[in-house]
Amino acid sequence: MYRVASIGGDGIGPEILVEGKKVLDAAGEKYGFEIEWTDYPIGADRYLETGELVTEDELKELSAYRAIYFGSIGDDRVRPGVLEKGILLALRFYFDQYVNLRPIKLLHGVSTPLAGKGPEDIDFVVVRENTEDFYVGIGGRFKGRHHADLQVARDLYSVKFGLDAESDAEEIAYQIGVLSREGSRRVMEYAFDLAERREKRVTSVDKANVLSDVYGLWREVFTGVAAAHPTVSTEFNFVDAVTMWFVKNPEWFDVVVTPNMFGDIITDLGAMIQGGLGLAPGGNINPEGTSMFEPIHGSAPKYKGLGVANPIATIWAGSLLLDHLGEHEAADAVVRAIEGTIRDGVVTKDLGGTARTADVGEHVAALIRS
Ligand code: NAD
Ligand code: IPM
Ligand code: MN
Numbered sequence: 001m002y003r004v005a006s007i008g009g010d011g012i013g014p015e016i017l018v019e020g021k022k023v024l025d026a027a028g029e030k031y032g033f034e035i036e037w038t039d040y041p042i043g044a045d046r047y048l049e050t051g052e053l054v055t056e057d058e059l060k061e062l063s064a065y066r067a068i069y070f071g072s073i074g075d076d077r078v079r080p081g082v083l084e085k086g087i088l089l090a091l092r093f094y095f096d097q098y099v100n101l102r103p104i105k106l107l108h109g110v111s112t113p114l115a116g117k118g119p120e121d122i123d124f125v126v127v128r129e130n131t132e133d134f135y136v137g138i139g140g141r142f143k144g145r146h147h148a149d150l151q152v153a154r155d156l157y158s159v160k161f162g163l164d165a166e167s168d169a170e171e172i173a174y175q176i177g178v179l180s181r182e183g184s185r186r187v188m189e190y191a192f193d194l195a196e197r198r199e200k201r202v203t204s205v206d207k208a209n210v211l212s213d214v215y216g217l218w219r220e221v222f223t224g225v226a227a228a229h230p231t232v233s234t235e236f237n238f239v240d241a242v243t244m245w246f247v248k249n250p251e252w253f254d255v256v257v258t259p260n261m262f263g264d265i266i267t268d269l270g271a272m273i274q275g276g277l278g279l280a281p282g283g284n285i286n287p288e289g290t291s292m293f294e295p296i297h298g299s300a301p302k303y304k305g306l307g308v309a310n311p312i313a314t315i316w317a318g319s320l321l322l323d324h325l326g327e328h329e330a331a332d333a334v335v336r337a338i339e340g341t342i343r344d345g346v347v348t349k350d351l352g353g354t355a356r357t358a359d360v361g362e363h364v365a366a367l368i369r370s
Helices: 011-030 044-050 055-061 082-094 142-149 151-160 180-197 214-227 239-248 260-273 312-325 326-341 357-369
Strands: 002-009 035-039 067-072 099-105 123-129 132-142 173-176 199-206 233-238 256-257 281-285 291-295
Touching: 002 011, 002 180, 002 239, 002 256, 011 035, 011 067, 011 312, 011 326, 011 357, 035 142, 044 082, 067 082, 067 312, 099 260, 123 180, 123 260, 132 260, 180 199, 180 214, 180 256, 199 239, 199 260, 214 233, 239 260, 256 260, 281 312, 291 312, 326 357
Parallel strands: 002 035, 002 067, 067 291, 123 256, 199 233, 199 256
Antiparallel strands: 099 123, 099 281, 132 173, 281 291
16 A cells, blocks of 8 residues: 555646546556555645645655655745745755656657657657756845845946946846756766666756856766766757757657756647647656656646646656556556547547546546456
């Protein structure tokens, strides 16, 4: 028996997570295991009622789990960033989930906007660093004379704009990206290990041509890790160029390893080439601790409660969760059943169908049981 925590969150989160749990329960019945779910009422509703995001007690309790199944977070009634940082990022950072695993795989039966490309062309994995870079939360805003706090801002105002840095009228903001050698090494090790079990190719995506301090360190560490994995071939791509290659030649990629912010951006692009955000799963992994599995999309507030959201990304994230628990056969069966469901045409509006959220979950579960 596995104990798994579940957090529905906001918007469409709770509805899609119900379908994911339904499917994992069906996989358990078929493959001989049981999941005991414990739900945590974390999200906008509780925040608006009590002011609580994630409590200390919850963090302590959640550390007893190997896996958390997560819906999505974000609500129009709350200032942007409060829930995203206070809940989702708080969990990723607290549990040091340094690997953000995001498969970009075109399933059979799904159409991609890339002309002439098929499932054999679009099948790679983005390993996004998940605890550093611009996400560390170091930054600030300064007005008027406080510009003196940052010499660079003082220079900018006096030289470039011809303004008096002491003036109260102007304002600057900054945010710092931090990478560490160890933080880079561990996520790269994960990427290379993964590549050794796949097609043995790793691409580093960065911007070392401009942000040469942080991403210079990144490249140096990458070169060292690559030397320790001689059977894996490697390449460096700049992040701007990689957005072009994802579209033009997705078949070039096997494993992509990239710092946090670029990973965020390129995986939404990846989601589109695999058929849309409704299909893209992710895992936030700490191999030794508590990991968390979720769709990469957000809470899509406009669809909340309508029963039209696509639950496949979440169901697929459930497959990653099962893999993480060691239930590999069941994990594969979930992905096969997703493909079967698409083949049977039981798909939501975003994929051109008329099925409701619950129809999709039930169909996937039924295919697993059959
Ligand atoms: P979003 O991913 O929620 O939605 C963008 C669009 O993608 C939607 O309007 C919809 O057209 C489509 N879409 C997404 N998921 C879908 C699904 N399952 N089925 C069908 N269509 C789907 O991004 P957004 O609109 O930029 O953000 C909304 C909120 O979600 C914000 O508060 C944002 O901060 C938050 N967010 C949370 C997460 C997360 O919880 N992991 C991720 C991204 C954004
Ligand atoms: C994602 C999201 C999050 C991120 C936000 C909501 C904090 O966009 O999971 O991709 O930036 O990582
Ligand atoms: Mn994102």
